[in-house]
Amino acid sequence: MGTQVWKEPFGSNNGELTISGIAVSKLAKRYGTPLYVYDLSVVQKKYEMIKEALPGFDVFYSPKANPNLHIMKRLTSLGAGLEIASGGELFLARKAGVSVGDVVFVGPGKTDSELREAMIAGIYAIVVESAGELRRIEAIADELQKDVAVALRINTMQTAESAPERMVGGPSKFGFDEESVVSAVNSVPLKRTRIIGIHVYAASGVLDVGELLSHFKRTLELAVRLSKEIGFALRFIDFGGGFGVPYTEEQNELDLKAYAAAVQEIVAEESKRTDLSGVRLAFELGRYLVAESGVYLTRVVDVKQSRGKTFIITDGGINHFMRPAFVNAKHHAVIATDLDGTGTVATVGGPLCTPIDVLVQELDVGSVEPGDLVAVFDTGAYGYSMSMLYFLSHSLPAEVVIDRGLPVLARRRGGLEDALIHQVNY
Numbered sequence: 144m145g146t147q148v149w150k151e152p153f154g155s156n157n158g159e160l161t162i163s164g165i166a167v168s169k170l171a172k173r174y175g176t177p178l179y180v181y182d183l184s185v186v187q188k189k190y191e192m193i194k195e196a197l198p199g200f201d202v203f204y205s206p207k208a209n210p211n212l213h214i215m216k217r218l219t220s221l222g223a224g225l226e227i228a229s230g231g232e233l234f235l236a237r238k239a240g241v242s243v244g245d246v247v248f249v250g251p252g253k254t255d256s257e258l259r260e261a262m263i264a265g266i267y268a269i270v271v272e273s274a275g276e277l278r279r280i281e282a283i284a285d286e287l288q289k290d291v292a293v294a295l296r297i298n299t300m301q302t303a304e305s306a307p308e309r310m311v312g313g314p315s316k317f318g319f320d321e322e323s324v325v326s327a328v329n330s331v332p333l334k335r336t337r338i339i340g341i342h343v344y345a346a347s348g349v350l351d352v353g354e355l356l357s358h359f360k361r362t363l364e365l366a367v368r369l370s371k372e373i374g375f376a377l378r379f380i381d382f383g384g385g386f387g388v389p390y391t392e393e394q395n396e397l398d399l400k401a402y403a404a405a406v407q408e409i410v411a412e413e414s415k416r417t418d419l420s421g422v423r424l425a426f427e428l429g430r431y432l433v434a435e436s437g438v439y440l441t442r443v444v445d446v447k448q449s450r451g452k453t454f455i456i457t458d459g460g461i462n463h464f465m466r467p468a469f470v471n472a473k474h475h476a477v478i479a480t481d482l483d484g485t486g487t488v489a490t491v492g493g494p495l496c497t498p499i500d501v502l503v504q505e506l507d508v509g510s511v512e513p514g515d516l517v518a519v520f521d522t523g524a525y526g527y528s529m530s531m532l533y534f535l536s537h538s539l540p541a542e543v544v545i546d547r548g549l550p551v552l553a554r555r556r557g558g559l560e561d562a563l564i565h566q567v568n569y
């Protein structure tokens with residue numbers, strides 16, 4: 144394995160993976176395995192890159208990608224807002240200390256009590272997903288005697304063809320269909336609810352600048368058109384985001400500079416026709432900001448041969464990092480304690496009793512032994528919180544952040560009692 148496949152803060156020393164100069168075996172010894180490690184310098188760098196490229200835009204971090212409070216606090220302290228998607232995320236947003244004026248609440252199936260909490264908190268806007276939800280928002284605002292700002296989530300007709308996960312373009316549980324949004328909204332009498340703009344989240348994991356740009360242009364034009372057709376003062380456009388990261392060597396990084404330059408041109412062009420000076424323009428990003436900060440570290444428990452194939456069995460698997468099985472994602476991985484080893488193609492699987500518990504299908508390794516460490520890269524997004532942590536009653540893994548080069552425990556390792564969480568009357 145060459146050492147050139149990763150970037151700062153990842154490196155190597157004597158054939159071992161380092162993170163901000165710290166050997167992973169040290170982290171594993173101190174905090175145990177399986178272990179998530181997030182380097183906050185990566186999160187900060189990605190946020191600053193976006194802000195530098197798109198200075199006129201607000202960035203809302205989507206904690207669904209990683210709700211670790213160290214990450215949320217770092218981003219909000221740098222100026223990011225939050226795009227929350229549940230009452231639990233509102234609770235975390237409060238813990239992160241974000242200003243409520245920088246919080247939007249997006250997502251289908253918001254309950255009355257979640258909507259009420261958000262309105263009492265006074266968040267910037269609720270992104271409304273349907274006429275039914277709009278009606279409930281108006282009723283709760285009336286009950287609270289409080290005005291509320293909403294943005295209309297639109298299910299546009301076009302989608303991002305290349306994206307692995309698409310949220311618009313067909314029949315969808317997300318948002319109002321573009322072609323009928325005007326009549327749907329007009330069917331709901333609004334007194335306390337003020338429409339301030341629109342929201343379109345097209346797809347996740349997009350690396351194609353052209354597709355992102357057509358989405359941007361379409362959303363801007365749609366916002367202007369709908370503000371006229373429905374009759375609201377345009378104050379907010381949330382362009383979603385879905386910026387991808389390259390998970391494999393075949394994928395290229397998103398060309399942020401080219402994207403940002405073209406975005407500025409599109410905005411300048413529209414500004415000739417529409418006064419956008421008082422309009423808050425925003426992206427909501429998860430994966431792009433945090434995926435590359437994270438490494439999932441597991442320890443090799445067994446190495447075995449089966450009918451000509453080598454299997455490396457580790458102490459953690461898809462119970463903690465489900466993406467490989469869930470979305471068939473391929474992640475770059477290494478034997479972190481033997482980076483230079485080569486010559487054998489092995490399958491790396493975790494301890495679960497299912498054949499889908501495979502972290503890496505084919506990994507070129509040397510002479511791996513129990514006790515070695517496996518590192519799976521780009522696991523800072525949709526890792527811990529998207530996995531089936533209780534399956535087979537393994538203890539919950541710990542999370543460590545590297546903050547200015549120093550490791551800090553961010554989430555304690557669980558124990559046997561994890562298997563009992565909230566079980567009662569047995």
Ligand SMILES: Cc1ncc(COP(=O)(O)O)c(C=O)c1O
Nearest residue numbers: 205208344347348385428429430
């Ligand atoms: C509405 C919405 N916003 C933001 C995100 C975050 O997406 P990503 O992590 O790809 O940036 C998602 C992801 O599914 C989403 O559905």
